[in-house]
Amino acid sequence: MPDTISFARGAPAPEALDGDLIARCAAEALASDPTVILSYGTGGGYPPLRTWLAEHHGTTADCVLITNGSLEGYVFLLETFMSPGDLIALEAPTYDRAMLQAQMHGMEILSIPMQDDGMDVSALAAACAAGQVPKLVYTIPNFHNPAGSTLSLEKRTALIALAEQYDFWILEDDPYGRLRFEGDDIPGIYELAGPERVMFSSSFSKTLAPGLRVGYLIAPAALIGTLTTRANQTYISPAHLSEAAVHQVCVQGLLPGNIARVTDLMRVRRDAMVEGLVHMPEGTICTPPEGGFFMWLELPEGMSADALLPKAQEAGVIYVAGSACFVSGGENTLRLAYSGVSPEEIAIGMERLGSVLNAR
Numbered sequence: 318m319p320d321t322i323s324f325a326r327g328a329p330a331p332e333a334l335d336g337d338l339i340a341r342c343a344a345e346a347l348a349s350d351p352t353v354i355l356s357y358g359t360g361g362g363y364p365p366l367r368t369w370l371a372e373h374h375g376t377t378a379d380c381v382l383i384t385n386g387s388l389e390g391y392v393f394l395l396e397t398f399m400s401p402g403d404l405i406a407l408e409a410p411t412y413d414r415a416m417l418q419a420q421m422h423g424m425e426i427l428s429i430p431m432q433d434d435g436m437d438v439s440a441l442a443a444a445c446a447a448g449q450v451p452k453l454v455y456t457i458p459n460f461h462n463p464a465g466s467t468l469s470l471e472k473r474t475a476l477i478a479l480a481e482q483y484d485f486w487i488l489e490d491d492p493y494g495r496l497r498f499e500g501d502d503i504p505g506i507y508e509l510a511g512p513e514r515v516m517f518s519s520s521f522s523k524t525l526a527p528g529l530r531v532g533y534l535i536a537p538a539a540l541i542g543t544l545t546t547r548a549n550q551t552y553i554s555p556a557h558l559s560e561a562a563v564h565q566v567c568v569q570g571l572l573p574g575n576i577a578r579v580t581d582l583m584r585v586r587r588d589a590m591v592e593g594l595v596h597m598p599e600g601t602i603c604t605p606p607e608g609g610f611f612m613w614l615e616l617p618e619g620m621s622a623d624a625l626l627p628k629a630q631e632a633g634v635i636y637v638a639g640s641a642c643f644v645s646g647g648e649n650t651l652r653l654a655y656s657g658v659s660p661e662e663i664a665i666g667m668e669r670l671g672s673v674l675n676a677r
């Protein structure tokens with residue numbers, strides 16, 4: 318058992334990473350297309366994977382940009398589609414790096430509270446009605462990072478209607494949606510509204526392996542052209558070998574099996590963490606997620622997850638203080654990632670965490 322059990326990293330557990338699968342697919346890719354893979358390519362990414370992704374999402378390859386992880390596509394959007402001072406709506410809480418990048422790029426941030434069934438769309442509607450119309454709404458609809466929640470179909474429809482009414486864009490960031498433990502899939506926002514209103518990003522980091530650094534963005538062709546130029550000016554072309562290995566996984570039909578395997582691994586971890594909730598202080602609020610990597614805890618008012626973090630670390634367990642995921646506030650919240658640790662570690666880590674939180 319490690320000295321410190323980390324609930325802080327939103328990464329797949331070592332058992333989720335199938336080195337043999339990637340080795341086989343990389344070897345097959347190299348054998349079939351060595352020159353393209355080993356040369357400089359276009360900024361848009363490995364062309365056969367662009368084509369596969371386009372078909373998978375019902376669009377054309379010129380609307381797909383493959384990046385070194387999906388965060389990079391978002392950053393390119395901030396640098397090209399957005400300008401400093403533009404208003405971007407982010408969920409509160411949101412993915413900490415998405416917020417950080419928005420801040421680093423000089424965006425004005427409109428924080429939209431989260432509820433059990435995703436962002437509070439009526440709060441966004443009220444802000445729009447009061448004249449605060451964002452240029453872009455960034456949302457993580459499925460198994461949210463960090464909140465764990467999933468945006469309901471009604472709210473997806475309401476968000477799209479709002480985007481039509483106030484003429485803003487939506488970026489649907491969906492790296493976790495295929496990792497569902499139970500319940501039915503909800504149609505995606507991009508799927509529901511189409512490409513005139515919604516951009517879509519996702520990643521193979523959670524379904525295959527984060528070290529491959531393969532993510533992608535789907536957006537209108539003209540914008541993807543601009544972003545491709547930006548990518549080309551920055552790194553010439555992304556790492557084609559990773560992308561070609563992913564392409565082999567996809568065309569050989571091996572992705573669904575791997576996703577099912579990873580989903581099973583994550584489900585038992587979620588269950589272990591739910592069991593560990595008995596150790597949390599009375600009054601702690603948590604809605605267990607139906608998929609993905611994260612559980613979100615709201616501690617009783619007056620408790621500070623920031624202040625308790627050093628004590629938790631001393632006791633051998635770490636988490637992300639929820640305040641890192643808000644522009645301001647959220648001191649009594651924390652994010653627990655069950656994704657990267659074993660069920661046994663989760664059981665011990667939750668006990669350790671409970672003893673720290675109860676001893677406050």
Ligand SMILES: Cc1ncc(COP(=O)(O)O)c(C=O)c1O
Nearest residue numbers: 327386387388412462520522532
């Ligand atoms: C919501 C969300 N978007 C994007 C990313 C970035 O993923 P990638 O590894 O593809 O850059 C993450 C990673 O944690 C995430 O949680």
